Amino acid sequence: MVTSMSDTQTSGTVFRSSLGSITLEGRAHHLSAWFVLALRLVIGFAFLYSGVEKVLGGFGAQGYLVNAAGQNGNPLEGMFLWMGQTQWFVDFVNVAVPWGEVAIGLGIIVGLLTRLAALFGALMMLLFYFGNWDLAHGPINSDFMYMLVFLSVAAFGAGRILGLDDYIEQYEVGGRPLIEKYPHLRYILG
Structure with missing residues (x-):
């Protein structure tokens, strides 16, 4: 490609x-840059807010993992059941989901490691999409749309628009911008 x-x-x-x-x-x-910035800020705020609510209000994933997928014809029902019945995995999810949402939200809002944060956000939304599986109104739901917003933020390199990634990419190392010296960083910055 x-x-x-x-x-x-x-x-x-x-x-x-x-x-x-x-x-x-x-x-x-x-005006596209303004709309890309707006997408980045809105999805970042939504994830930050959701994560902070979970951190402050307590979060437990076990009931969701065991019950949600089994009630809706989910094609990944067995995987969600295994996740909900495996204590070490539940313990991991109980920390990873709320703090992951906080980290992803903050990273996206300030435009730091934006592509990496957006890809993790898209992965979380893909898992939420299957966890909340419901085809009553078709295969496209809000989880799917959030996933597409995260992928758009990553594709557009939205962290370069009033974001820290732009400054990091231009930081000089040995007289060359960081992104020129280490071009693979384009996959996580931007």
Whole structure:
């Protein structure tokens, strides 16, 4: 897959991506950066708020893991049941979910390790999507939409818009910007 973005002065940013013989191309509006920033801040705040509520209010995942998936025809029912009946895993989830939401939310809000935070957020939302499995209104629900927002934040490199990732990428190491010296950091920054 080849993906490129180029700036043009008169018409905004051109996005182009090819996968096999199919090429998609689009032109972003000059206000797109504001909407990408808004997506980043809103999803970051939503996760931070949810995590803080869980940390302050107490959080226990066992009942959810054991019961939720078994009541709704979930294709991953067996996996959720195993998770809910495996004490070490329940203990892990009881810490990882609330504190993970706090860390993901903070990272996304300040634009720090944005792609990494967004990918973990998307993974959490994928698990919530299957945990809350319900096709009564079709296969697309809010968990699925949140997952897409996280993936959009990662794809657009939203941490470069008024975010710390932009400063980190430009930090000079040996006279070169960090992102040039260590190009693999593009997968977690941005």
